[in-house]
Amino acid sequence: MKIVVTSVLVDDQEKALRFYTEKLGFVKKHDVPMGEFRWLTLVSPENAEGTELLLEPDQHPAARPFKQALVEDGIPYTSFGVANIQAEYDRLCAAGVQFTQPPVAMGPVTTAVFDDTCGNLIQIAQQ
């Protein structure tokens, strides 16, 4: 068994596509129309055959209160790995991305948390 797809619940797929590609730098892999929504996945340019990130609509009534509760407590929805967290932090800040936590050394890992503008906080981590 392999982890092929993981997902984030986004409030707007088109807006999410722009943020995750233009700001974060991921690239689109699959874009399949499925009724009102799309099966829309991204991969890292560093690993085109790697795990896909599904930009999944947060239309279920339970999804938005859940997301809001996570955001209020500063809890990231998922986490991405970076080679140089300070460089990523500087780059994303310059691109207008809002952080709720700048890079902080948490023992063996340094983490930071930003807002994906689609209703989620996302953590980046450098081992």
Added chain:
Amino acid sequence: MADLFEALVAPARRAILDELCERDGQTLFEICARLAMKHGLNHTRQAISQHLDVLEAAGLISTRREGRYKFHDLNKAPLSAIVDRWLKPGRKGEGS
């Protein structure tokens, strides 16, 4: 003053103050992560939330909402009561 000492009695609450001293304006998530990763304190999020309530009741932290986020700030002012009571000669302390 009794509330102040009650707030400071728990090691986890002192660790929270240590971490807010390092950087003000933390989310609950960041405080939990710092306690777990830097202090080996693996309390539940609910337990840490309760510690924060005690610290807030003692006036040692305050919470602030910015948009959809909630941040915790350190407030050192109540600690001056300790200085006034024992470290400033000739000055009478207050409370018990």
